[in-house]
Amino acid sequence: MDHPRWIWQQPDWPTFRWHARTLAPLLRSCQQLQGRLLGMAGAIAGDEQVEGELDTLLQNIITSSAIEGERLNVASVRSSLARRLGVVQDAKAATTPRSEGLAELMLDATQRYREPLTAQRLFDWHAWLFAQQDSLLARPIRVGSLRGDEPMQVVSGRLDRPIVHFEAPPRAGLEVQLDAFLAWFNSSHGDAALDPLLRAGLAHFWFVTLHPFDDGNGRLTRAITDLALAQAEHQAIRFYTMSASILADRAGYYHVLETSQKATLDVTPWLRWFLATLQHSLNEALQRIDRVLDKARFWLQHPYQGLLPEQLKVLNRLLDGGERGFEQGISASKYQAVAKVSKATATRHLADLVEKGYLERLLGGGRSTRYHVKH
Template identity: 45%
Template sequence: MNSPHSAKYIWQQPGWPALRYDLATLAPELGAARRAQGNVLGRAEAIGLEQLASITNAIWVDEVIATAAIEGEALNLDAVRSSVARKLGLGEGGPVARNVDGLVDVMHDAGSAFADRLDADRLCRWHSALFPGGTSGIRRIEVGRYRSFSDPMQIISGRPGKEVIHYEAPPSARVAAEMDAFIDWFNSSATAGEDGLIRAALAHLWFETIHPFEDGNGRIGRAIVDLALAQDLGAATRLYSMSRQLRENRRAYYDALNQAQSGALDVTDWVAWFARQFALACEKSGQIIQAALAKQRFWAQHAGVPLNERQRKAIQKLLDVGDSGFQGGLSAEKYGAITGASKATATRDLTALAEHGLLFVSGQGRSTRYALKKG
């Protein structure tokens, strides 16, 4: 048994894995996170099922791409959209790489089958789905089972000969017992009254600390976060994208994990950081929903205006990207590029849109520019 002074990593601390936190210190962060969550849930209720389905679909696609990107893997956007659409029953789509379908399967299982218990078999099936060919890149790895190799499990960066060891996980011989303890806690804590955000933060840190698989631990660890958050809400939803938030703060994410894994059993700082990221993820989803509501109001306000397909396409583009999405403003030339219209047709269409009150006009001649008329 290591003494606190000789322990380099949290799993070497006496008392591991009894993680601790100061609830009073966390109260402001948890309160802010819950307010942000309540705000996004309230906006979701106001938007209607059809629009909400489109938004959650887009958020899920973002989440799949983000959790892979954190690990340096760039997935094809169209492939992810096709896989997500099939999983949601929205269409068959084209052929998709098995690893993309596998990641979507894992995230779907975590988010929708939240009432099912977590066990070693479920985690190993997730792992098999991530590596359907039995390789990570061209390197063969242990797939669908905990790691068993005798070499240290280390997270390393830097050039050969100048490597930096950021973290070393428990030896493989300890993994099965460590995971049994984690799984027992995860299942029992779901009904023990512990705050759901705290539980998600602890689950992610604990799992990443064990690092039970040869590869894919980050993606599975974030799927566990999805599972814990769905259990906290008691519903299968993708209204907030934690992986996207973590990707945007990738360096801080790794730093926060590293500090927690190299510290004492009091992980208050890690939980506070996690809660802040959750709040930010909710705020960004709230902004997405608010923009969708603004589009709804715009179309309702102008429901009686006769529009051709070109005009409708251009207006939708303006609503999607905003006026700032067209550097220098929308011109007849840009309208033509969007719709395929000639310059003369573009000018007629834009003039009609301005006369109907959908656009306002600035400038003259070749400098004429158009922007949405809001409010």
Template identity: 40%
Template structure:
């Protein structure tokens, strides 16, 4: 009498016999896709309506936020001034880049993904992106294989938890399979390009969602896969728009809802008996995140317009060079409700440090700005602080 061994069902997408033929329910996505398109249109219309200078300022601010967010998802906190400096250099607004090569590398990758969105996504290009993220081939005193796919024999795992109590959330395909897996992915990405002759055409937001999931499922590099996967999303969305746009705030939204992002991606990478390769829930989460990202970006654009109007009001008020410098610093900090705000508000001591002025001059300048309606006074006595006088703006507490 012989016995049959029941085969172990595939645990992950890439282990499924039908992989990489991913499926999704178009009808279930229609409402969310329509909503996301509406919010995209509102955002792009708003950018065009506020004028060239304010629109460019808003786009730069959104770029800074995306760079900060895509790094933060990986647990890396970038210096915001360094990101602004690197971005200004890349846009020709400053002479020298930041001395932080990691920041420069990330900005370069983000720039290439969108500015060169029409160029093919190739293995060579991805390897150049990954190498740019790790100048010197290391991170946190740890060597990283750069400029090539991973080739180590150990399993590529996504884990969390303390040493000795790790929880394995996902195991990627073995390194030996990566070249073939990536060849299939890159071929799909090229043939589904909006300009390709594929029929029927894949919805741009769905394509971006599938591209991110597919790339993260392969996890082709030793490190940097998350940032590269989000750069691929930027590229896919730029291709969808037919323009070098990076204003939709996808990385920022992923960071804001980090737990939900991780859960949605992790669940999509599992191959359960009931769902197979149907990744509709992931695509739906991604599309909803796109819509919310656009809504938040609209608020950033409105903030840029508020800054421009404030600067005009300040110029008409006859402020001096010291006052202009401080007002610009407060404007740069932004509104607390959008994740900014000048920490603790402006005080006479902080004014002295920013301008190099005496305490008496600082107090006089601040009182003058309040009298002109450019700053509002909060607190009394030694607790007196000054905040930018724009409706609905608040400062970050100490």
């Protein structure tokens, strides 16, 4: 018999193996970060927690589609999510069947984490994912059903010289393979011998290798990953997004998938990449929550009565952190641009904020004078 080209052609597929000792440091780090994140998130007040969850879910949907090269209408998706989460003030933008379907899929995957993953549930997710098909597609997508008999390949390059990066298992027997995955996914949820984070990584790799649909396999794979992570944490509220970290290393993502899908059933390299990416997601979330808590503490210590709306707007932008151009504080010209006031008014507002103890001047002076929040 020829040497197997694809991992699913290995005789003991899908009996995955990995080196636990190699993965142990990364796994411990992710577990510790996960614990810290859940602990810190519990200190966030109700409204801010809902806003934070809305932002996380929105980022997850937008970046998961961006990995596939699709740009979504952010306002429309946000409005669809907000309406479902009860955030009325953010539910004003017009929605579309596309945004409604994506919001439904994301919330089903995260909020219904206690329910089993079935073939019908996957078909529903696929139908929501393609609630609005692109009329420019060469051929319609089989929505809510498995792919057809033609080979499922991931290719690039010229039409006359295509490079086949991956070929999925053939259509014959796909139902059996999918049933085996679903049976494992549902039974492994209670397997004390399998770490829940490794389980999420295995689920991601196994499902994306099956590639059971015409299109949307990557986005459904990441939804399954979100479901597995929600099950690992025993809660529906999301504070971090794997999709954003995958997008940040999209080339690395596709490379490790391709090499792992052409290798043996030892998936240590894939799990190492998966855990490192999860670690990055958790660290990003911890930094965001730090900023939220710092902002809450600031406003507890500094009553905002007597401040002008423009001053409040600028202070909140500074407290939110992560704003491009505000890393080194704010200048009068930056204040002018954010608050939409004249240069003289900006200078007067900044002086008032310094006098009241909200801001302090950084070293330097003249036109380059900058200010940052005084904690």
